[in-house]
Amino acid sequence: MSKITRRQLITGGLAATAGVSGLAAAASLAQRYGLIPPDHGGIYGPGETLTYAAQRLLTRHSLAREFPRGMISKTPFANETPPPNDAFKRHQADGFTDWRLAVDGMVARPASLSLSDLRVFPSAAKSPKLCARKAGRILPSGSERLWLRS
DSSP: OOSOOHHHHHHHHHHHHHHHHHHHHHHHHHHHTTOSOTTOOSTTHHHHHHHHHHHHHHSSSOSSOOOOGGGSOSSOOTTOOOOOOHHHHHHHHTTTSSOEEEEOSSOSSOEEEEHHHHHHSOOOOOOOOOOOSSOOEEEEETTEEEEEOO
């Protein structure tokens, strides 16, 4: 015969029901007050959620700039360029023959270099490495895009 009494079964059932109800109420309050981060899913979701909520409850300001969900892109755009303007289309049509690179400002020797002048210089290739801690996101800010690390 089982060693669980009817009283223990009822007490355990009431405790489980109260626990589930408490979790549901806590989740509802956390959602209402913005304590659940956008990236709360996955294997690190519970830790991210606790960190996110604690940061907002215990400090006056969040540590990172906050954006509405509609401004956060799904996939990062690596080196996205804006659509070409009229000046670019004009230079492109004539093969960039009139295009010049101005080197001026606080330089020792100001110069204006054409594309053929630039091709005389030795070339070097270097691949940049982008590193982001945790979940990086690209967010639009006017016409440019920002790489933010959270």
